[in-house]
Amino acid sequence: RKEVEQDPGPFNVPEGATVAFNCTYSNSASQSFFWYRQDCRKEPKLLMSVYSSGNEDGRFTAQLNRASQYISLLIRDSKLSDSATYLCVVNNGGSYIPTFGRGTSLIVHP
Amino acid sequence: NAGVTQTPKFRILKIGQSMTLQCTQDMNHNYMYWYRQDPGMGLKLIYYSVGAGITDKGEVPNGYNVSRSTTEDFPLRLELAAPSQTSVYFCASSRGVQETQYFGPGTRLLVL
Numbered sequence: 001r002k003e004v005e006q007d008p009g010p011f012n013v014p015e016g017a018t019v020a021f022n023c024t025y026s027n028s029a030s031q032s033f034f035w036y037r038q039d040c041r042k043e044p045k046l047l048m049s050v051y052s053s054g055n056e057d058g059r060f061t062a063q064l065n066r067a068s069q070y071i072s073l074l075i076r077d078s079k080l081s082d083s084a085t086y087l088c089v090v091n092n093g094g095s096y097i098p099t100f101g102r103g104t105s106l107i108v109h110p
Numbered sequence: 111n112a113g114v115t116q117t118p119k120f121r122i123l124k125i126g127q128s129m130t131l132q133c134t135q136d137m138n139h140n141y142m143y144w145y146r147q148d149p150g151m152g153l154k155l156i157y158y159s160v161g162a163g164i165t166d167k168g169e170v171p172n173g174y175n176v177s178r179s180t181t182e183d184f185p186l187r188l189e190l191a192a193p194s195q196t197s198v199y200f201c202a203s204s205r206g207v208q209e210t211q212y213f214g215p216g217t218r219l220l221v222l
Contacts, residue, residue, distance in 0.1 A: 032208040043200055043213035044153070087152075089211070095142070096160055096207050097168065102152035 001097045003027060004090050010105035021104045023088030024070045032070045033064055034089040037093045038103065044087055047073075078108045112136055114202050123191040123221045131161065131186040131217050133201030141204045142184040144168075145199040153200065159179035159184055160207075191221045195222065 005024045009091050025033075033050035048055065050062040050071050061074040071088055085103040092099070117132045140161045145153040155168030159178040173195060177185040184203075187193060198218050202211040204206065 033208065041198075043216050044211075045213070046210050049210070062175060081205050093208075096166075097158060098207070098211065100153045 004088060004101040006086075006088055006101035006104045008102060008104060010107050012107045013078055015078055015080060015108055015110055017108075018074065018076045019034060019078055019106065020072055020074045021086055021088075021106075022070050022072050023090075023101050023104075024068075025088075025090045025099075026069070026091070027092050028066075028069060029093050030090045031093045032091040033062075035060075035062055035071075035073050036087040036089060036100075037086075038085045038087055040084075047086070047103065075106075078106075080108050080110065083108045112219075114201055114203055114212050114214035115218050116199075118217060119215070121217065121220070123188075125193065125221060126192060128187070128189050129189050129191070129219075131188070131199055133184045133186065133214060133217075135183050135184075135201075135203040135212070135214075136150075137203060137205070137212065138181060139212075140181065141207060142178065142187045143202045143204075144174075144184070145200045145202065146170065146195075147200060148197050148201050149173035156167065156186065156199075188219075193221050195219065196221045202212045 033045040036044040037047045038044040054063045059076045063072045087103045088101040143155040143158045157176040159165045201214040204211045
């Protein structure tokens with residue numbers, strides 16, 4: 001099993017839709033979790049950190065489920081500008097190396 | 111505060127040539143990383159550093175070398191370029207291992 005797994009998609013949704021992505025991780029000792037956004041041919045940028053209690057930033061909600069070892073990202077009222085690849089990142093306590101998922105592609109169409 | 115800067119933005123190399131990809135950060139971060147990203151693929155870690163003078167191999171170090179003589183700079187050296195090294199190279203830094211990574215804009219390398 002890969003350390004961090006994401007459905008590559010693409011998720012093709014209309015404007016205004018709600019879409020959710022999951023990311024599963026294999027190391028139960030993982031301590032910190034993030035969602036990054038990567039636009040085509042650009043560098044990844046932090047979208048939001050994922051906290052144990054869940055957190056929300058505008059239309060974006062991130063959740064952590066430690067029992068089932070996954071994190072999720074919910075996007076409400078999708079905009080055309082949300083089209084991008086969403087990467088999940090997991091940091092293990094005993095490693096200097098964060099683990100990136102391969103990303104989930106989102107395409108929002110008119 | 112420029113964050114993480116990388117030079118050059120784009121380079122074409124011939125097989126067997128050498129080059130250094132530059133990476134500088136002005137956030138006083140201890141941790142720095144080099145990744146490569148092939149088209150349609152995820153990020154692969156080449157080398158990383160936890161502080162000046164300390165470097166270690168990542169997932170795909172063959173064909174590359176790094177040094178970290180200062181906190182700010184983390185250059186990546188390609189000694190004998192091969193077509194398999196055609197990729198986009200991203201440098202990143204973070205304050206701590208559990209912290210957010212900040213990425214540079216990337217260097218696009220084509221080896222012909």
